[in-house]
Amino acid sequence: MxxxxxxxxxxxxxxxVFAATQRHGxxxxxxxxxxxxxxxxxxxxxxxxxxxxxxxxxxxxELGGALAAGRTLYExxxxxxxQELCPEVPRAASKIATPLxxxxxxxxxxxxxxxxxxxxxxxxxWRMAHDSCLKAEADQCRVQPVPGDVCVATYSGDLAxxxxxxxxxAVVAGPEGERSVALKDYFALDGIRRFADRRSGExxxxxxxxxxxxxxxxxxxxxxxxxxxxxxxxxxxxAVRWTDGPGSEVAAARIATTAYDSIPRLHEDLAARLVxxxxxEELAEExxxxxxxxxxxxxxxxxxxxxxxxxxxVLCKRAILACLPSS
Amino acid sequence: MSSNRRILRLxxxxxxxxxxxxxxxxLLDVLREECELTGTKRGCDLGxxxxxxVQIDGEPVLSCLTLAAEVEGRDIITVEGLRDxxxxxxxxxxxxxxxxxxxxxxxxxxxxxxxxxxRDNPDPDxxxxxxxxxxxxxRCTGYVKIVDAVERCAAEHRAFxxxxxxxxxxxxxx
Numbered sequence: 445m446x447x448x449x450x451x452x453x454x455x456x457x458x459x460x461v462f463a464a465t466q467r468h469g470x471x472x473x474x475x476x477x478x479x480x481x482x483x484x485x486x487x488x489x490x491x492x493x494x495x496x497x498x499x500x501x502x503x504x505x506e507l508g509g510a511l512a513a514g515r516t517l518y519e520x521x522x523x524x525x526x527q528e529l530c531p532e533v534p535r536a537a538s539k540i541a542t543p544l545x546x547x548x549x550x551x552x553x554x555x556x557x558x559x560x561x562x563x564x565x566x567x568x569x570w571r572m573a574h575d576s577c578l579k580a581e582a583d584q585c586r587v588q589p590v591p592g593d594v595c596v597a598t599y600s601g602d603l604a605x606x607x608x609x610x611x612x613x614a615v616v617a618g619p620e621g622e623r624s625v626a627l628k629d630y631f632a633l634d635g636i637r638r639f640a641d642r643r644s645g646e647x648x649x650x651x652x653x654x655x656x657x658x659x660x661x662x663x664x665x666x667x668x669x670x671x672x673x674x675x676x677x678x679x680x681x682x683a684v685r686w687t688d689g690p691g692s693e694v695a696a697a698r699i700a701t702t703a704y705d706s707i708p709r710l711h712e713d714l715a716a717r718l719v720x721x722x723x724x725e726e727l728a729e730e731x732x733x734x735x736x737x738x739x740x741x742x743x744x745x746x747x748x749x750x751x752x753x754x755x756x757x758v759l760c761k762r763a764i765l766a767c768l769p770s771s
Numbered sequence: 772m773s774s775n776r777r778i779l780r781l782x783x784x785x786x787x788x789x790x791x792x793x794x795x796x797x798l799l800d801v802l803r804e805e806c807e808l809t810g811t812k813r814g815c816d817l818g819x820x821x822x823x824x825v826q827i828d829g830e831p832v833l834s835c836l837t838l839a840a841e842v843e844g845r846d847i848i849t850v851e852g853l854r855d856x857x858x859x860x861x862x863x864x865x866x867x868x869x870x871x872x873x874x875x876x877x878x879x880x881x882x883x884x885x886x887x888x889x890r891d892n893p894d895p896d897x898x899x900x901x902x903x904x905x906x907x908x909x910r911c912t913g914y915v916k917i918v919d920a921v922e923r924c925a926a927e928h929r930a931f932x933x934x935x936x937x938x939x940x941x942x943x944x945x
Binding site for chain 1: 774775793794795796797800816817818819821824830831832833836837838840841884902903904905906907
């Protein structure tokens with residue numbers, strides 16, 4: 445399979461990126477290429493201009509309290525500072541795809557992973573034979589065919605729920621300067637539009653972790669068919685801050701999911717039920733059951749929606765219990 | 772759209788190469804069709820199988836998902852560059868001795884990934900080998916002998932170091 449013709453731009457500064465984005469209306473940003481080039485080979489939403497982000501020092505700054513978006517998942521996985529500061533981020537990175545993909549794929553790329561669907565991630569020939577889908581060439585969704593529908597393709601990034609657990613802030617740069625957005629507000633519930641309030645020419649440069657990031661205990665549980673390569677079929681991250689040391693009463697909590705919607709989603713109502721209580725199996729079971737009732741997986745990935753929904757309970761319970769020091 | 776082409780200056784297996792390539796050409800396209808280095812295999816072409824693995828500045832990378840224009844000026848090593856002149860690399864010898872190739876199509880990718888593993892960790896256990904090679908698929912399913920081969924190479928390398936009374940890189944073991 446050949447990548448269709450395109451013009452590649454290799455800017456070496458953010459100003460050059462903004463100049464290129466303003467000059468060309470239709471473009472894609474290229475990070476590691478492990479998502480975009482697969483889509484291009486399958487003729488999925490190919491843009492004539494591609495702007496590489498590989499040569500930007502701003503996206504390659506040292507990992508630490510800030511996570512530069514251009515760092516590879518391999519670098520995130522093996523960063524000793526992150527292993528101290530927010531150990532679940534490198535651990536979640538180690539569960540993404542394969543070691544070879546992690547050498548190229550980037551942190552920013554994982555957060556911006558294109559939403560996936562059984563009817564979208566197919567060859568051009570397959571899509572032609574099946575009337576394609578709303579996210580590609582058709583005018584109606586094949587998963588939820590109702591008039592005026594939005595795309596329900598599944599968000600499959602692993603790092604977003606974990607970073608939401610740590611309260612990460614996305615820093616985006618554009619021609620008008622930098623601005624910060626809480627990661628939980630970064631995404632839009634539409635598998636095509638994908639990002640809320642995305643302004644022309646903007647790109648994510650880094651994620652800032654709040655000062656108290658190291659005080660949070662975060663655990664991420666992932667459902668997938670094989671122990672390697674697969675995208676999550678469901679993912680739950682649970683974050684807790686203890687009142688008085690690990691295992692004590694929960695002072696603050698966050699619960700986030702991936703692969704159940706077109707966005708990674710924070711479940712603030714569920715997390716609130718952890719606050720002021722000590723973690724016990726019964727509580728974990730109860731919250732897991734509530735999460736199962738909240739998630740609405742679509743029939744657009746390998747596993748059945750019913751199974752993925754059932755597993756939301758299991759993943760949530762496991763992640764809550766894994767926060768306990770004895771685990 | 773007319774195709775965008777440019778002359779790329781690549782450094783492949785220690786040799787400078789100038790090739791005319793489309794902006795959209797992957798490193799795999801250029802290695803196989805312009806450089807005629809067909810040891811690097813085109814398998815799934817989507818990053819799933821690892822057959823196209825090469826090393827860029829020493830790191831194993833999927834050449835099917837890397838645009839050639841993105842690696843200008845960097846050191847590219849293909850499976851042809853593993854051997855030292857007329858001699859196979861110790862890892863290649865171990866592969867042959869362990870019978871780790873069946874149809875052989877996946878072998879170049881496995882060799883490039885395993886070579887990096889042994890440079891990072893000269894004494895891996897079987898689990899570490901399996902994890903490091905988790906991005907490479909063998910459709911003949913000959914994984915046991917592949918892990919055996921890496922283990923054998925590591926053991927021979929250790930014995931070599933003991934005999935010499937010093938630590939050397941696996942690639943220097945000739």
